[in-house]
Amino acid sequence: MPKVVLITGISSGFGKATAEILISKGYIVYGICRNQCGNLNANINVLNADVTEIMSVQKAVSTLTDKEGHIDILINNAGMGISGPIENSSLENISLQMNTNFMGYVNMIQAVLPFMRKQQSATIINISSLGGLMGLPYQGFYSASKFAIEGLSEALRMELKPFNIKIIVIQPGDFFTNFTANRKPESSAGLDSAYKIQFHKTLSIIENDERKGLHADFLARRLARIVEQKHPNDRYIIATVEQKFALLLKHLLPGSWFSKILSSHYGIK
Numbered sequence: 001m002p003k004v005v006l007i008t009g010i011s012s013g014f015g016k017a018t019a020e021i022l023i024s025k026g027y028i029v030y031g032i033c034r035n036q037c038g039n040l041n042a043n044i045n046v047l048n049a050d051v052t053e054i055m056s057v058q059k060a061v062s063t064l065t066d067k068e069g070h071i072d073i074l075i076n077n078a079g080m081g082i083s084g085p086i087e088n089s090s091l092e093n094i095s096l097q098m099n100t101n102f103m104g105y106v107n108m109i110q111a112v113l114p115f116m117r118k119q120q121s122a123t124i125i126n127i128s129s130l131g132g133l134m135g136l137p138y139q140g141f142y143s144a145s146k147f148a149i150e151g152l153s154e155a156l157r158m159e160l161k162p163f164n165i166k167i168i169v170i171q172p173g174d175f176f177t178n179f180t181a182n183r184k185p186e187s188s189a190g191l192d193s194a195y196k197i198q199f200h201k202t203l204s205i206i207e208n209d210e211r212k213g214l215h216a217d218f219l220a221r222r223l224a225r226i227v228e229q230k231h232p233n234d235r236y237i238i239a240t241v242e243q244k245f246a247l248l249l250k251h252l253l254p255g256s257w258f259s260k261i262l263s264s265h266y267g268i269k
Helices: 013-024 054-068 091-119 140-163 196-211 216-228 241-252 255-265
Strands: 004-008 028-033 045-048 073-076 122-127 165-172 235-238
Touching (some): 004 013, 013 028, 013 216, 028 054, 045 054, 054 091, 091 140, 216 235, 241 255
Parallel strands (some): 165 235
């Protein structure tokens, strides 16, 4: 029996690439997008829902389970980014960031778990980020949302062990996707903010790193291999050699030393 996969955020980037490669491998794939999903493989079952709204999520999951009778894999991928100084960030944008990147994952997890527990076998894959392992300047709330996913996943892994539900965390580095163009800048950062000059300097470095990053298909292929593993690891870092080395330095060096290296990379003196 083909496994049923539910992926959030399939309109582009990681979600779209992963959905298409899993379809080619014979999985039954359902994908959630909030608005128009664009040009997708006709074999992907599209569910329109907003991951920040629990009723919308529950309706989408019920549609899937009513038709398929089971759900084997959830890939929590939907997310967005807001850039700007923490001091100048509006409560509206902070809530949008956390509701999408954290509560969106929570809503999906809570909706699928009743079905997965009954099956006594399933997998939940949470897409985190290297930004969930190190705080990134002018992306403070993005990092906060990903740090939250890391902690949530660790706790959830223990709670779900008796039900044979695996929790896997994917930690991508810089990738060249629509995420860069869709990042929402904090409007006050472009006015008379004390951070204005440094913010724009650092943001240009961040965007340049992303434009030179890996492509979504690279991560999708890795995800497909992870899904097919009988005994996957708890977490996978999918990044360039340089970024993996930077993470190693974070673990090896005193915090103040690593902070100087990271600040220097982002042009902060």
